[in-house]
Amino acid sequence: MSAHPRRSAVVPVRFAPDERARLRAQAQATGLSLSSLVRSAAFGLQVQARRPVLDTELIRLLSAASNNLNQIAHSLNAARQRSFDHVDWLRLDASITGIAGTLSDLAGRTRHDR
Secondary structure, three states, X not given: OOOOOOOOOOOOOOOOHHHHHHHHHHHHHHOOOHHHHHHHXXXXXXXXXXXXXXXXXXXXXHHHHHHHHHHHHHHHHXXXXXXXXXXXXXXXXXXXXXXXXXXXXXXXXHHHHO
């Protein structure tokens, strides 16, 4: 026997246009069909908004930026122990520039996703 029996019985329900719009918005937010949402409500089941899908590329970029920040912090702590030469400052500048570029890319990506 199937875990989900075939649903063949129809129960007509009337809604005002604004009520239907609210139901559609709630169904979309929860990731359910309109029928599933109404069925869940009819049986007193609690419906929660679906979890957002993780963007693995976004997570990878954030991880890279975090790693770069950690390297900068390590370099600055090491600078207390010894003198920073010109090459060290250039590396630090390149790291900061890389992080700024990554964060700018991330900000652009999140603005376009909305």
